[in-house]
Structures are given as C-alpha cells and as structure tokens.
Amino acid sequence: MVYAALMPANLGLEGSPVRIHRTTTSCFNLDNLTKDFVRGVKINKLKVNGLVKLSTKVPNIKSALMSPVEEKTGLKDFLHINDFDKGTILKILDRAKEVKALLKSGERTYLPFKGKTMAMIFAKPSMRTRVSFETGFFLLGGHAIYLGPKDIEMGKREETRDVARVLSRYNDIIMARLFAHQDLLDLANYASVPVINGLTDYNHPCQIMADALTMIEHIGQIEGTKVVYVGDGNNIVHSWLLLAAVIPFHFVCACPKGFEPDPKTVETAQRAGVSKIEITHDPKEAVKGADVVYSDVWASMGQKEEAEYRRKVFQGFQVDEELMKIAGPQAYFMHCLPAERGVEVTNGVVEAPNSIVFPQAENRMHAQNAIMLHSLGL
Numbered sequence: 001m002v003y004a005a006l007m008p009a010n011l012g013l014e015g016s017p018v019r020i021h022r023t024t025t026s027c028f029n030l031d032n033l034t035k036d037f038v039r040g041v042k043i044n045k046l047k048v049n050g051l052v053k054l055s056t057k058v059p060n061i062k063s064a065l066m067s068p069v070e071e072k073t074g075l076k077d078f079l080h081i082n083d084f085d086k087g088t089i090l091k092i093l094d095r096a097k098e099v100k101a102l103l104k105s106g107e108r109t110y111l112p113f114k115g116k117t118m119a120m121i122f123a124k125p126s127m128r129t130r131v132s133f134e135t136g137f138f139l140l141g142g143h144a145i146y147l148g149p150k151d152i153e154m155g156k157r158e159e160t161r162d163v164a165r166v167l168s169r170y171n172d173i174i175m176a177r178l179f180a181h182q183d184l185l186d187l188a189n190y191a192s193v194p195v196i197n198g199l200t201d202y203n204h205p206c207q208i209m210a211d212a213l214t215m216i217e218h219i220g221q222i223e224g225t226k227v228v229y230v231g232d233g234n235n236i237v238h239s240w241l242l243l244a245a246v247i248p249f250h251f252v253c254a255c256p257k258g259f260e261p262d263p264k265t266v267e268t269a270q271r272a273g274v275s276k277i278e279i280t281h282d283p284k285e286a287v288k289g290a291d292v293v294y295s296d297v298w299a300s301m302g303q304k305e306e307a308e309y310r311r312k313v314f315q316g317f318q319v320d321e322e323l324m325k326i327a328g329p330q331a332y333f334m335h336c337l338p339a340e341r342g343v344e345v346t347n348g349v350v351e352a353p354n355s356i357v358f359p360q361a362e363n364r365m366h367a368q369n370a371i372m373l374h375s376l377g378l
Contacts, residue, residue, distance in 0.1 A: 154187075175196040203242065213366060228287045289327075295319045335357045
C-alpha cells in the first residue's frame, strides 16, 4: 500500500487531476481512492487504482513530497522593512487603514485567515506583541497558538532548523519574538511558511510599521516629516533607519556617547540616499522643529542589570515638558511601550494631549494584520 504525505509545499501538480493544497498535513492512500474531497485534496470524481498519473513536472512524487527544504512560492517573510520597496510599504500601510476601518465599523464577515493557524514563538515575553497578533489573527478568522519561553527553548532543546520545519507542517505562518537576530534568520531560512519578525535585539519592524500608520493618521504622511528619537540607539532606532532607507524623511537619533545605533545600519540608511540621517548627542538641538519626538526605555529586556548605570549615563535625555516645548506645538510624542514613567519620559508628557502612544499601541494590531495579509498573498 502506498501513502503520500501531503506536505506544505508547492508540488507542481499542475495538469494533474489531483490538486494538493500547500497547508495540508494529512495523508491519503494512492492505491484505493474514491473521494470528491479529502482535506486539502480535490479529486474530480476520480477513482484511482494504483499510482496517480502525475504531470511530467513531478517525475518523482516521493522526492517532491519529502524534500527537506521547501520553497515559499508566492509567500513572503517580513524580517526587515528595507526588504521591501517604497511602493510595497505604502501599499501595506494603506491596507492596514482599510482593514482597521472595517474592524472599527463592526464588520465581522471579512475572514481572510479562516482555516489558517499561526504559531507564535516568544523567547521574550510581551503583552502588546502577543495580544495584538493573537487578537488580530482571530478577528480575521484565524487561530493563533502561543509558544512561550519554556515551550520550545529554540536552539537549546531543539535546533532552530528543526523547529522551523516542524511548525511549517502544522501552521500557515510563524511569528517569532526572539533575542538573537540570527535565530530569526535561521528560522526563516528553514521554514516553508512566512516568518514575521515580532522583535529581535537587532530590529522591530512591526512596531515601526505601526508607528508609520499612526503618523499617517495624525500628520497625514511620513514623507518630509522630522522624527527625533531620544535615548538608546537600540532595535527601534535600527528599524527607523531601515524605514528611512526606503521612505524619505528626516530621522535624528539623539543618544549619549557610546550608545549610538549600529554603524552598519546607519551606513545602510545614509547610502540609500533617500532620507536625511543624523546621529547627535544633543537632544535639545535635535528636537527643534520635530513632527515626532520618540522615546523608549533606557534598559531593554536583557539589559536590566545595567539599569542603574544607564540612568546615570542618560541624564539629560529624558523627554520632559521642557524638551517638548523646545520641539514646538506641532510635535507629537510617541513611545513603543512599556514606558518607565519618570525615567525616560515624564508622566506629564505621556498624558499630554499631543501624546499618541495609545493609538500607536492599538495600531500594532492593524499594521500586523496588513503585514500578514501581504505575507500570505491575501
């Protein structure tokens, strides 16, 4: 008896009476099959005795079905913003606005993710990332599975390449929030379904897409604006720099000496020749004329042992009412949250009328929905 495992791959069965859907994980008996539909397999009133006659495009069904590394035909990872051109980024943001408006209207019949599952890998815990991805995927018809820090221990208990290939056979898409950026790249390399970067120590593209959406809603555009980040040159800064390599705006990072962003990423943004990029150590000069003043915690997850030291070094880099006054009345305040009020930003700035941190947080869900729709080709 011959069985064929239906793996999540494009098997190239065009022209064959059997069409195998890429997300199927069941099996069927090729020796004796008389069915109109078998979970992911459409048969045109086919009665088969023996092997199915295949197109010449697949001379060896065993090798096609059991290939260890499968291509993501028509599917796209979302790992870095500058992996995409300006038109694509703006298209994703437009889609985010459309789907957000649909959900806000109470519409609940738009279910593009119906029948799809998402694996969410969390090496780093997070409220916003988990809730925004899980809720967004559910509202559009899908089911998300949370895998916490102790559920996988990717790279320790099980190799990343094995995790990638196993999860690809169960799920339609993978979101990963990790420490090491290389782990994300390895996951994407071996997965046969799209991988979405939920955050690494290097960058946080979903956050910056949400930030861009928020700017469009409140300012009207991203192009030609001035965004001033005050604080540590961290993964948020890297993602702003990579956006600046695609969409033209003025980006300034004001940070203490020794806490500048990655030089290669700065060079990538500058060499793109799209935006004006500045790295400075004077926050008061930097914020003048800003459309957005942006802050983040001074000590990120994994750096808490440095918190006290950083508080001393970062004196003068708190976003307070005085700094916002220097920026001007047109300036909005943004923060990716969680915020340590009284440390990198005062409570008054967070609660001020020109603070848009909570619309920004909400837009994580809407931006990510659009990213997933794009990655899945929907």
